[in-house]
Amino acid sequence: xxxxxxxxxxxxxxxxxxxxxxxxxxxxxxxxxxxxxxxxxxxxxxxxxxxxxxxxxxxxxxxxxxxxxxxxxxxxxxxxxxxxxxxxxxxxxxxxxxxxxxxxxxxxxxxxxxxxxxxxxxxxxxxxxxxxxxxxxxxxxxxxxxxxxxxxxxxxxxxxxxxxxxxxxxxxxxxxxxxxxxxxxxxxxxxxxxxxxxxxxxxxxxxxxxxxxxxxxxxxxxxxxxxxxxxxxxxxxxxxxxxxxxxxxxxxxxxxxxxxxxxxxxxxxxxxxxxxxxxxxxxxxxxxxxxxxxxxxx
Amino acid sequence: xxxxxxxxxxxxxxxxxxxxxxxxxxxxxxxxxxxxxxxxxxxxxxxxxxxxxxxxxxxxxxxxxxxxxxxxxxxxxxxxxxxxxxxxxxxxxxxxxxxxxxxxxxxxxxxxxxxxxxxxxxxxxxxxxxxxxxxxxxxxxxxxxxxxxxxxxxxxxxxxxxxxxxxxxxxxxxxxxxxxxxxxxxxxxxxxxxxxxxxxxxxxxxxxxxxxxxxxxxxxxxxxxxxxxxxxxxxxxxxxxxxxxxxxxxxxxxxxxxxxxxxxxxxxxxxxxxxxxxxxxxxxxxxxxxxxxxxxxxxxxxxxxxxxxxxxxxxxxxxxxxxxxxxxxxxxxxxxxxxxxxxxxxxxxxxxxxxxxxxxxxxxxxxxxxxxxxxxxxxxxxxxxxxxxx
Amino acid sequence: xxxxxxxxxxxxxxxxxxxxxxxxxxxxxxxxxxxxxxxxxxxxxxxxxxxxxxxxxxxxxxxxxxxxxxxxxxxxxxxxxxxxxxxxxxxxxxxxxxxxxxxxxxxxxxxxxxxxxxxxxxxxxxxxxxxxxxxxxxxxxxxxxxxxxxxxxxxxxxxxxxxxxxxxxxxxxxxxxxxxxxxxxxxxxxxxxxxxxxxxxxxxxxxxxxxxxxxxxxxxxxxxxxxxxxxxxxxxxxxxxxxxxxxxxxxxxxxxxxxxxxxxxxxxxxxx
Numbered sequence: 001x002x003x004x005x006x007x008x009x010x011x012x013x014x015x016x017x018x019x020x021x022x023x024x025x026x027x028x029x030x031x032x033x034x035x036x037x038x039x040x041x042x043x044x045x046x047x048x049x050x051x052x053x054x055x056x057x058x059x060x061x062x063x064x065x066x067x068x069x070x071x072x073x074x075x076x077x078x079x080x081x082x083x084x085x086x087x088x089x090x091x092x093x094x095x096x097x098x099x100x101x102x103x104x105x106x107x108x109x110x111x112x113x114x115x116x117x118x119x120x121x122x123x124x125x126x127x128x129x130x131x132x133x134x135x136x137x138x139x140x141x142x143x144x145x146x147x148x149x150x151x152x153x154x155x156x157x158x159x160x161x162x163x164x165x166x167x168x169x170x171x172x173x174x175x176x177x178x179x180x181x182x183x184x185x186x187x188x189x190x191x192x193x194x195x196x197x198x199x200x201x202x203x204x205x206x207x208x209x210x211x212x213x214x215x216x217x218x219x220x221x222x223x224x225x226x227x228x229x230x231x232x233x234x235x236x237x238x239x240x241x242x243x244x245x246x247x248x249x250x251x252x253x254x255x256x257x258x259x260x261x262x263x264x265x266x267x268x269x270x271x272x273x274x275x276x277x278x279x280x281x282x283x284x285x286x287x288x289x290x291x292x293x294x295x296x297x298x
Numbered sequence: 299x300x301x302x303x304x305x306x307x308x309x310x311x312x313x314x315x316x317x318x319x320x321x322x323x324x325x326x327x328x329x330x331x332x333x334x335x336x337x338x339x340x341x342x343x344x345x346x347x348x349x350x351x352x353x354x355x356x357x358x359x360x361x362x363x364x365x366x367x368x369x370x371x372x373x374x375x376x377x378x379x380x381x382x383x384x385x386x387x388x389x390x391x392x393x394x395x396x397x398x399x400x401x402x403x404x405x406x407x408x409x410x411x412x413x414x415x416x417x418x419x420x421x422x423x424x425x426x427x428x429x430x431x432x433x434x435x436x437x438x439x440x441x442x443x444x445x446x447x448x449x450x451x452x453x454x455x456x457x458x459x460x461x462x463x464x465x466x467x468x469x470x471x472x473x474x475x476x477x478x479x480x481x482x483x484x485x486x487x488x489x490x491x492x493x494x495x496x497x498x499x500x501x502x503x504x505x506x507x508x509x510x511x512x513x514x515x516x517x518x519x520x521x522x523x524x525x526x527x528x529x530x531x532x533x534x535x536x537x538x539x540x541x542x543x544x545x546x547x548x549x550x551x552x553x554x555x556x557x558x559x560x561x562x563x564x565x566x567x568x569x570x571x572x573x574x575x576x577x578x579x580x581x582x583x584x585x586x587x588x589x590x591x592x593x594x595x596x597x598x599x600x601x602x603x604x605x606x607x608x609x610x611x612x613x614x615x616x617x618x619x620x621x622x623x624x625x626x627x628x629x630x631x632x633x634x635x636x637x638x639x640x641x642x643x644x645x646x647x648x649x650x651x652x653x654x655x656x657x658x659x660x661x662x663x664x665x666x667x668x669x670x671x672x673x674x675x676x677x678x679x680x681x682x683x684x685x686x687x688x
Numbered sequence: 689x690x691x692x693x694x695x696x697x698x699x700x701x702x703x704x705x706x707x708x709x710x711x712x713x714x715x716x717x718x719x720x721x722x723x724x725x726x727x728x729x730x731x732x733x734x735x736x737x738x739x740x741x742x743x744x745x746x747x748x749x750x751x752x753x754x755x756x757x758x759x760x761x762x763x764x765x766x767x768x769x770x771x772x773x774x775x776x777x778x779x780x781x782x783x784x785x786x787x788x789x790x791x792x793x794x795x796x797x798x799x800x801x802x803x804x805x806x807x808x809x810x811x812x813x814x815x816x817x818x819x820x821x822x823x824x825x826x827x828x829x830x831x832x833x834x835x836x837x838x839x840x841x842x843x844x845x846x847x848x849x850x851x852x853x854x855x856x857x858x859x860x861x862x863x864x865x866x867x868x869x870x871x872x873x874x875x876x877x878x879x880x881x882x883x884x885x886x887x888x889x890x891x892x893x894x895x896x897x898x899x900x901x902x903x904x905x906x907x908x909x910x911x912x913x914x915x916x917x918x919x920x921x922x923x924x925x926x927x928x929x930x931x932x933x934x935x936x937x938x939x940x941x942x943x944x945x946x947x948x949x950x951x952x953x954x955x956x957x958x959x960x
Contacts, residue, residue: 120708
């Protein structure tokens with residue numbers, strides 16, 4: 001093996017080991033430690049000056065106490081469950097909103113498609129924080145939505161939307177919509193028009209052809225889109241803290257507060273470890289879906 | 299359809315060139331017991347081959363037969379698992395591709411899209427020890443050779459497919475390699491252009507005197523351009539010979555079947571002396587008289603192979619040929635200049651016979667269901683025993 | 689085939705894109721509002737832009753953000769391109785599975801976890817938090833994005849081009865420099881741009897890894913936003929949206945033109 005190849009492999013490899021894997025192992029280790037009024041605020045710390053004894057005491061000091069604490073305190077249970085619920089519901093809403101848009105794009109005249117595509121991608125490049133922030137002015141008590149609804153006479157008193165879970169749903173749907181649209185668009189766009197014609201030729205109505213041909217054949221796009229929304233939504237921090245209220249429980253926010261406000265590093269680390277364990281399932285399912293799609297495309 | 303005349307013209311013009319028959323000649327390339335495995339798959343199986351200077355050598359075979367692997371080993375992109383490859387007597391194993399006096403013309407042409415035609419041709423020269431002042435002259439010379447002087451400043455996407463093919467050729471010849479490898483060089487061209495280019499390739503090969511090794515799956519192309527053809531199958535050389543001998547004297551059913559169209563009849567052999575063999579192939583049918591290239595044992599199972607154009611088709615029985623069999627016309631494939639008749643024999647065998655259409659269609663003498671006679675001489679077909687050629 | 693919009697598709701597209709763009713449009717319009725009350729229109733004014741230019745804290749944060757973004761996206765592009773090359777061309781080596789896992793994991797890792805773990809690392813090795821730590825953190829997660837962008841280009845790259853370069857006398861490094869790199873340059877550039885915007889936008893990881901003297905713009909905006917909507921933030925957002933929009937639209941127009949020109953030239957070449 002030549003030196004250049006080794007260099008090429010080693011530099012990014014070492015970088016990722018040092019700044020991705022090692023930090024994660026540290027999180028795992030601290031999750032097994034106990035909180036303390038010290039700097040750093042946890043014990044035990046690894047002390048090599050005592051040699052083998054030091055290492056032994058270190059491992060003896062690790063325990064599952066934080067994880068037991070998490071299962072006992074109702075707050076964390078509710079936070080995980082509510083994160084799952086919020087992520088799942090907003091994924092479903094995003095699918096309902098995104099599918100017609102993706103469908104409309106795929107069926108649009110050829111000369112329109114690049115423009116539509118760019119319009120979907122543009123928000124990707126725009127600051128996430130700003131896009132979430134833009135809803136504050138709309139959803140607040142005296143915001144544009146309430147002004148509009150009062151003006152039309154649908155409601156008589158302004159609705160409270162900002163700082164509720166509803167606002168979080170809106171925020172997630174809005175910011176992650178492009179992630180849903182793009183894979184579904186790609187799936188429908190590939191679909192051979194003659195399949196629909198064949199279905200109609202064989203006696204399907206347009207609607208039946210849509211349910212029996214288009215939907216099943218865009219399934220992989222739907223699945224990919226759902227995971228692309230669900231996975232990041234589950235660990236979301238910005239949206240619940242900007243649009244959500246004090247009652248909005250999401251695990252990303254809990255972790256943040258545990259760390260910055262309570263300064264309880266071991267519990268924050270344990271929260272992180274469990275969040276990752278929960279995420280492993282959808283990530284593996286997503287990978288499978290991608291794999292299957294690649295295989296079916298040859 | 300295969301045209302006989304194409305390679306005859308060529309082989310007669312180089313009839314004096316046959317270094318492989320001269321034991322004094324030292325080969326340019328030697329494969330010695332070369333085996334190449336990819337995991338458990340054996341791509342090249344214990345292969346021995348000599349290629350001589352100034353040869354135009356064709357590696358012919360279906361996809362997956364190992365011909366591309368063989369070529370990539372010459373270029374240095376693959377290394378042999380076992381055995382040695384010698385170039386000019388020197389072992390090539392430790393020499394990396396960029397240090398070999400071997401250049402390759404890629405199937406995709408692999409023209410650098412970001413460089414002009416002239417820069418593509420100059421690419422290899424700039425990395426050789428040629429002085430800068432001479433590079434320009436050499437590039438001009440190469441572009442003249444392939445008639446692309448006017449396109450020097452174009453980018454590859456600004457020229458046609460045929461022109462790209464010629465740029466690739468000029469680029470790989472620019473460094474005057476000892477050996478030029480051509481990987482399916484004409485595969486991307488349409489049929490008409492391909493035929494013209496075949497002659498141009500032969501012309502350039504003769505002008506430059508470079509040894510060419512071409513990989514192709516197109517038997518017609520191999521027969522047209524090459525001085526010798528190696529027919530490959532499953533990592534082994536089945537037959538290495540001149541195009542004419544490959545066609546007229548295939549050493550196995552595989553080669554006979556791969557090159558051109560052939561009728562195959564199996565039967566039991568009995569020797570009649572002077573290389574003549576009688577083959578009993580069906581009850582109640584006269585034995586076929588054929589010529590064996592290798593000695594065959596009496597009573598062994600053999601295959602008789604005969605080209606359709608060597609089978610005459612007539613309405614009446616003929617007496618001047620050693621073999622004459624009756625049958626009826628099952629199908630007629632009209633190909634313009636010739637027609638191929640599929641004739642069913644009473645035994646159920648279907649034999650193809652070809653006849654030139656020197657009359658107008660309306661006056662053609664045979665039609666479906668006609669009873670006809672097929673005849674051929676005792677030297678028209680050959681008798682192959684299964685162990686021959688391997 | 690010429691197609692037209694059906695009424696259903698036209699409606700869903702109109703509603704969909706209204707949903708996507710209306711909030712930003714309102715934000716932009718109200719950044720020119722003369723009133724401090726963000727939901728009541730009181731005439732056109734650019735005074736919030738003026739105030740923004742005199743807000744030292746915002747200008748400092750913008751400067752830090754820009755520094756971090758330029759540095760981290762440059763490192764990320766180099767490392768990410770190397771990683772992509774290893775993934776696509778590196779062949780088999782010990783630990784390849786772990787390597788590809790580490791490249792893809794940060795893409796799905798919640799930012800809070802990435803931020804937390806990096807912070808704990810910096811504390812463990814005693815590295816003071818500041819611009820350096822943010823650059824390290826941003827480089828790490830954006831190199832993975834760069835590597836995905838670049839490797840998707842490398843996968844479709846005709847390998848025989850590299851072999852041709854070797855065949856014509858290039859060393860492997862020379863072949864990469866004079867053939868591969870110029871051809872994949874567009875992907876490398878878009879990888880850099882992606883890394884740049886990721887760094888520019890990042891709030892969570894920067895919050896974990898920044899020190900008191902190295903506040904970035906998103907951190908600044910976030911703390912302001914928590915107090916409610918402010919016209920100054922509207923103005924700042926408008927500037928950021930405008931920069932991105934101009935950048936993206938220009939880039940897509942340029943590449944569209946390049947493609948059209950190329951197609952035109954190819955057509956001409958065919959007719960010769």
